[in-house]
Amino acid sequence: MTFTLFLDLLAAGLITGGIYAIVAIGLNLQYGLMRVMNIAHGEFLMLGAFATYVMHTTFALDPLMTLPLSMAALFVIGLAVHRLVLHRLVHSSPDSDVFEGRSLIASFGLMFVVQNLALAIWGADLRGYPYLADPVEAAGVILPGNRLLVFAVVVVLSGVLMAVLRYSLVGKAIRAMMQAPLGAQLVGIDTRRLHPWCFAAGIALAGAAGALLSMVYEISPSMGQPYTITALIVITLGGYGSIFGSLVAGLLLGLVETFGTHFTSPSLKMVLSYAAFIGVLMFRPQGLFSR
Amino acid sequence: MIRRFVGGLAAALALACAAPASAQEAPVKIGYAIARTGPFAAGAQVSQEPNYLLWAEQVNAKGGLLVNGKRRPVELIGYDDRSDTETVVRTYEKLMNQDKVDLILPPWGTGQTFAVATLANRLGYPLIAPTATSRKLTDMKLPYVFTILQQPDQMMNALADMLVAKGVKTVAVLHIDDLFGLENVDALSKALAAHQIRVIEKKSYPLGVKDLSAVLKAVKEKNPDAFLGITYPPDTILVSKQSREIGFNPKVFYAAVGTAFPLYKQQLAGASEGVMGMGSWNVKTTAAAGEYFSAHVAKFQKEPDRWASAHAYASLQVLEQAVERVGLDRGRIRQAIAEGEFQTILGPMRFKDGMSTGVPGTVSQWQGGEFEVVWPKARATAAAIFPKPAW
Numbered sequence: 001m002t003f004t005l006f007l008d009l010l011a012a013g014l015i016t017g018g019i020y021a022i023v024a025i026g027l028n029l030q031y032g033l034m035r036v037m038n039i040a041h042g043e044f045l046m047l048g049a050f051a052t053y054v055m056h057t058t059f060a061l062d063p064l065m066t067l068p069l070s071m072a073a074l075f076v077i078g079l080a081v082h083r084l085v086l087h088r089l090v091h092s093s094p095d096s097d098v099f100e101g102r103s104l105i106a107s108f109g110l111m112f113v114v115q116n117l118a119l120a121i122w123g124a125d126l127r128g129y130p131y132l133a134d135p136v137e138a139a140g141v142i143l144p145g146n147r148l149l150v151f152a153v154v155v156v157l158s159g160v161l162m163a164v165l166r167y168s169l170v171g172k173a174i175r176a177m178m179q180a181p182l183g184a185q186l187v188g189i190d191t192r193r194l195h196p197w198c199f200a201a202g203i204a205l206a207g208a209a210g211a212l213l214s215m216v217y218e219i220s221p222s223m224g225q226p227y228t229i230t231a232l233i234v235i236t237l238g239g240y241g242s243i244f245g246s247l248v249a250g251l252l253l254g255l256v257e258t259f260g261t262h263f264t265s266p267s268l269k270m271v272l273s274y275a276a277f278i279g280v281l282m283f284r285p286q287g288l289f290s291r
Numbered sequence: 292m293i294r295r296f297v298g299g300l301a302a303a304l305a306l307a308c309a310a311p312a313s314a315q316e317a318p319v320k321i322g323y324a325i326a327r328t329g330p331f332a333a334g335a336q337v338s339q340e341p342n343y344l345l346w347a348e349q350v351n352a353k354g355g356l357l358v359n360g361k362r363r364p365v366e367l368i369g370y371d372d373r374s375d376t377e378t379v380v381r382t383y384e385k386l387m388n389q390d391k392v393d394l395i396l397p398p399w400g401t402g403q404t405f406a407v408a409t410l411a412n413r414l415g416y417p418l419i420a421p422t423a424t425s426r427k428l429t430d431m432k433l434p435y436v437f438t439i440l441q442q443p444d445q446m447m448n449a450l451a452d453m454l455v456a457k458g459v460k461t462v463a464v465l466h467i468d469d470l471f472g473l474e475n476v477d478a479l480s481k482a483l484a485a486h487q488i489r490v491i492e493k494k495s496y497p498l499g500v501k502d503l504s505a506v507l508k509a510v511k512e513k514n515p516d517a518f519l520g521i522t523y524p525p526d527t528i529l530v531s532k533q534s535r536e537i538g539f540n541p542k543v544f545y546a547a548v549g550t551a552f553p554l555y556k557q558q559l560a561g562a563s564e565g566v567m568g569m570g571s572w573n574v575k576t577t578a579a580a581g582e583y584f585s586a587h588v589a590k591f592q593k594e595p596d597r598w599a600s601a602h603a604y605a606s607l608q609v610l611e612q613a614v615e616r617v618g619l620d621r622g623r624i625r626q627a628i629a630e631g632e633f634q635t636i637l638g639p640m641r642f643k644d645g646m647s648t649g650v651p652g653t654v655s656q657w658q659g660g661e662f663e664v665v666w667p668k669a670r671a672t673a674a675a676i677f678p679k680p681a682w
Contacts, residue, residue, distance in 0.1 A: 009505055016502050115328065124332030125593075126524060126552075130560035135536040144536040217501065218525050218558065220333050226499060262505045266496035267468045 004140040009258050015147045017254020018154040022212060023227045024234035024246040025158055026205030032241035033178050034198055035096050036086060037104040041231055042224025043114035044203045048074055048210025049219040050122060056129050063131055064149065067211050074207030078200030085110060086199065111225075118221035128218040150212045157208060162243045174198055178241065233277055239287030249288060252276065318366035319356050319619065321347075322386035323396035326403075329374025333524060335399035337552060338599035339422055341591050343367060343396055346607040349586070357615045372398055376406045383407045387414045393619050394610065401425045401471060408436045417625045419610060421603035425474055429646050435625050439606045439640070439647045440599055443471075444478040446569060449652030450519070450545065451482035453666040457677045459516040459543060463492040465506065465530065466521035475521045475547065491515055500526055504533045517543035524549030527568070528558050535562055535682035542678035543567060551597035551655065551662055563657040565679035570597040570655025570662045572637055575672040579636040597655060597662040605635035605649075 023045060030036040051070040055061045085106050093099035132145035165171035176184040177191050177198075185191055209227070213219070234253060238245030253273050260272035280288060323343065326335040347365045355362035368386065372379045379398050386392050387410075395411060397404050397420045404423035411418045412433040419437045420428075424446075429438055454462070462483065466472035472495065483490060491513050494506050507530065510518065518541045520530050527549035534544065549555060550568025559566070574581040583604055587595045595601065610624075612633045617623040633640045640649035654666040656675055663673035 005508075008508060012502060012504050019501075119328060119332075124327060124336040126333045126337075126554055128528070128554065128558050130558055133532060133535070133560060133562075135538070142537050144532070218528060218554070222329055222332060258502070258505055262509070265494060266500060266503065266506055269497055269500065 007139060007141045009262055010255070011141055011143055013255035013258030014251055015143070015151045015254070016258060017251035018151040019209075019213065019216075019250075020230055020234050020253055021158065021247045021250025022154040022205070022209045024231040024238070024250055025161065025243055026202045026209060027228070027231040028235045028238070028241065028243060028246045029202035029205060030199055032235055032239075032246075033174065034195065034202075035100045035103070036107070036199060036202075037100050038107045038202070039104060039228060040107040040111040040114055040224075041202075041206055042226070042228035043111050043118075044074055044077070044206040044224075045210035045213070045227055046118060046219070046221060046224040047077070047114065048207030049214040049223065050118060050210075050221075051207065052211040052214045053127060053129060053219060056131075063129075063211060063215050064153075067153070067208060070207045070211040071204040075200045075204040078203030079196055081110065081203065082196040082199045087196070090195065115221055115224070122221060124221060126218045126220050128214070131215045144216075146215045150216060153208075153212055157205070158243060158247045161205075165243060170194075233273070235287075237277055237280055237287060239290030242287070242289040245287060245289030316355065316361055316363040318364045319358065319394070319614075320366050320368060320390070320392040321394045321396060322368040322370075322383075322390060322392035324370040324372040324379050324382035324386075324398050326374040326399050327371040331372075331374040331399050331403070334422070334548075337554075338596050339399050339603045340369070341587065341595070342421075342600060342603040342607065343369065345587060345590050346604060346611075348590070350611065356611060359618045368392060372403065376403060379403050379406050380410060383410055387411070387416055394614075394621070394624075396607075396610075397421065397423070401428065404428065408433055412436055415621050415625075417610075417613075417621060417628060419606040419628065421606045422599050425470060426478075427470070427474070429644070432645060434629075434645075437628055437642050437645050437647070439609070439649075440602045441571065441650060441652050442646060443475045444482075445652030446654075447475055447478040447652070448482045449666055450654055451479065451486055451488070453654050453675070454483075454488060454517055454543065455486045456666075457543065457675070459488060461489045461491045461515045462517040462519050462543075463510045463513060463515040463541075464490055464519050464521070465494050465496065465503070465510070467523055467526065468495040468497055471523075471548075472521045479519065479521070496526070498523070500529065502533075503530055504537065507533050507539055508537055511537060511539040515541055517541055518545065519543075520546040522546050522548065524552060524554075528555060531555075531559055531563075531566060535559070538682070540679070540681045544679050545654075548598075550657075551599075553594040553596065556657060556660060556662075562682045564659070565656060565676045567654055567656045567665070567675075567679075568662075569653075570664060571650055571653045571670075572601045573597050573655075573662055573664065573672055576601075576664065576670075577636055577638055579634075583636045601637055602650075605637045605640060608635045609633045609640055 027041045030038045048070045051073055052063050052066055055066045056063050089102045093102055134145050135142045136145050173189045177194055234249045235246055238249030256272055256276045257269055261269055325340050326332040347367045350356055350365050355364040370382045395416045397418050399422050401423045404420045405428055412435040417435050419439050421439050423438055424440055424442055466476045492510050527546040530546055545567040547569045551570040556563040572580055574584045613624045613627040617627045629642055637650050640647055653664050653670055655662045656665045658673055664670050665675035
């Protein structure tokens with residue numbers, strides 16, 4: 001194996017892994033921190049992709065510039081979904097285990113609603129737009145501009161999120177709310193406001209992931225589901241509640257796939273990633289970076 | 292759903308206004324299930340169901356389907372099969388056994404067609420499949436089942452013949468690891484072996500792949516004359532984009548399904564020039580094909596794809612003409628299809644052993660925004676550009 005080939009594979013693996021990570025981090029905010037088993041996560045990703053697509057093709061806006069807009073739109077949708085669906089469940093569930101089960105059923109229904117809504121509006125066609133398709137070359141490694149951009153945004157977004165959770169007062173409040181809901185209320189944390197905000201932030205991140213994916217891949221209303229599954233694998237691997245764990249696990253899966261398929265066959269992609277998944281869980285059942 | 296519902300409502304209202312003329316004639320009920328949701332929806336909604344809707348609208352605009360000298364309106368009864376094989380079978384069972392529809396139209400794709408083929412055959416409903424390509428299907432020799440799309444060996448033989456004519460010596464093959472990919476690769480290998488063309492690399496990949504750059508780089512290292520991808524729509528665009536990114540410029544770049552989609556040229560943004568793929572027609576093929584193209588654009592505000600779309604529409608023309616000849620007796624319709632000749636947008640169409648002989652295997656190529664048929668010479672709408680210009 002030449003050094004250039006190694007760099008090639010490394011870059012391709014990190015970029016694929018970065019995409020996995022950003023999809024997973026949004027779900028980790030919802031499930032890892034709040035136990036909302038949001039099966040419809042991928043559908044919100046799809047909405048983010050379509051929001052970006054519509055803004056780009058209708059108003060010729062740059063997808064990177066509209067990223068905050070897509071995230072804001074999804075944040076609002078997240079608040080609405082929380083008010084309409086989860087709010088009731090939070091208050092009617094006797095404990096968090098029951099809540100987790102109920103949120104799974106509710107979001108399962110939500111998945112169909114959102115997907116069919118998108119089908120009604122946009123139809124089932126594959127869509128897409130070319131964006132930054134020109135390659136960038138460095139040290140003999142050729143990389144597409146759009147994937148590099150996606151990777152950079154993923155690193156920045158997850159970095160910001162980790163810093164907020166670790167150092168800011170809001171971040172500390174969120175962590176407190178998750179560890180001891182009652183205790184958090186006693187020390188004056190407004191959990192009734194924080195809970196929906198945290199969920200909406202997870203949805204907004206799904207929107208960001210969708211916006212980024214639309215720069216690289218074709219989009220359709222049924223694109224979301226496979227990403228939900230990937231996200232579940234990544235957050236389980238990385239550890240529930242650990243943003244850093246999701247980032248590392250996503251990158252790890254990307255690297256395993258790229259190097260593994262290079263030496264075997266792309267057809268074995270799923271075998272390789274599940275082997276890595278099972279391998280890690282055998283030694284660390286709680287995930288790589290569980291708190 | 293809302294759009295479809297509103298469309299249906301509008302159609303119903305239009306029908307109600309036009310009703311007095313044919314109020315006494317009962318509609319001809321035509322049932323089908325097709326993917327409106329799920330992974331097959333993208334293919335089904337590009338190549339197949341729009342043609343059902345367009346055809347029904349056009350037939351009804353003429354006053355209806357001519358049955359035993361009387362025009363009867365066509366009523367389509369379409370269900371979403373959710374890309375689920377079990378739903379396909381259950382829906383068709385219901386359509387044929389309980390609803391007793393007059394005719395059925397096929398679902399999308401090889402697998403789903405397989406699922407209903409034996410059922411339709413047993414219950415005696417003729418089925419003309421426009422998106423099924425499998426010798427395994429045609430080899431069953433079901434009397435009521437017809438295929439109107441070219442089969443793997445026809446397409447791959449045409450491709451091999453063209454490669455020979457262009458003096459190609461070495462090829463690299465990348466294929467999807469499902470029935471479609473395996474059958475085509477099998478047919479391709481046989482065709483290439485007969486012409487002493489060497490396959491210097493052969494790799495498979497799974498459905499839903501998101502990155503093939505590592506494989507393509509390895510292929511580029513081996514420098515084949517031709518790259519042949521037996522690929523599905525999202526992957527077709529993926530291999531094309533990634534080959535462009537790494538500067539992989541073989542003399543022939545071929546990708547299978549989806550190259551014929553209007554989305555392809557749009558996604559490649561001007562770099563589609565010279566790319567070859569599975570296609571069989573364009574507006575120059577026949578005058579009727581040009582009219583079909585315009586009608587499709589007018590109704591759906593999007594172009595039909597340059598392969599299966601026209602076959603789907605042609606299958607409906609065959610059915611329409613067969614009914615005009617023999618009425619709604621399904622046994623006689625079957626016989627009419629098996630024995631007759633039909634005028635379609637793809638030219639005269641006949642069937643032999645359940646397979647259409649109207650269109651031979653073809654190769655098409657993007658040239659200046661149109662997907663030109665470049666092989667064989669008899670069907671060609673333009674000469675092939677060889678070697679392919681760099682991306």
